[in-house]
Amino acid sequence: MNCRRAKKKLSPYMDQALGDKEKLELERHLEDCSSCGHILRQLERMHSLVQKIPMEKPRPAFYEGLYHRLSQKEKAPGEGLFRVRYLWPVFPMLRLRRLAATVAILLAVFGSSFYLWRSLSVPEITLRAFDEEYLQSRQMIPLTDELILPISDERE
């Protein structure tokens, strides 16, 4: 193994991502090559310094802000029931049977047409939308050197 190849193996070596054979070859090279050994020690020191940077924690206000924003935001289409659920306690107080009946009929009509519409519409919209946005943002960023693979279908 020459130095050029060895240098490329140092990073995966640190991550224990080399195969047995490559690892052995590299270790043999490191025994003889002080220059590559020096770089490895620098990389290891850098790793340990990076690891010592303490984790940042969000302030309590972060959660307050988030829950406030969440309470104002509706879910994406498909969650009509989420809002309607909160209206139910109102009905016993109003004691307006006719209004309740009218609302129920309206809900039934709108609800069924909504679900019919939803069942006929494209179900995969959200992940696709993310992908498109992701790819768009990628195109704006220099150094998009990698192949962008299609979404994997595998399950874990």
Add this chain to the structure above:
Amino acid sequence: MKPSDEELVDRFRSGDEDSFRILVERHSPRIFNIACRTVRDRNLAEDISQEVFLRVYRFLDGFKKECRFSTWLYRITINVCFNAQRKRKEEPKVLIPSWEVANVGSNPGTPQLEDESFSPQKTLEKKELTTKIKSAIDSLPGVLKMTFILREFEDLSYRELAKVLRCSEGTIKSRLCRAREALRQKLEIYLSEGL
């Protein structure tokens, strides 16, 4: 036993809003940390993290379980971080990251590198070194930076990284190699032996 992310997602979908809070509390420190490392601005990092969870909330019904919830969450985070960085590039007025400023003003006791000694001189040096390292990471090009951050701070394996960043493991390997080499060259004077 703690419910898995996927169980919480199912519960949330069937109307249990509390499950979403559990997901937020479980994952927000991690997401916030990634955002902090990416943009080095606490306020912006909080905005980013909030935006991530707002998107999760909005789109959770569309999450198809093709991958683990955490993978999906990382993808959204990366997406929002990249967008934020792009916007930041479009507004190049900010010269001093408000991160460093915020650190001094609001929370002077924030530890930098873990201190074993109380020597003010050493503490200052360590603070400076932390800032140097953060700034070196920040200077990496977008995808290299994100790959490095997810590897070093989130400890994602090459396989997980490949899934989250949608590329091959070989690409991950080469990106990490380039990121580390770039950082090593930038920080070389601080990496000599015996320091």
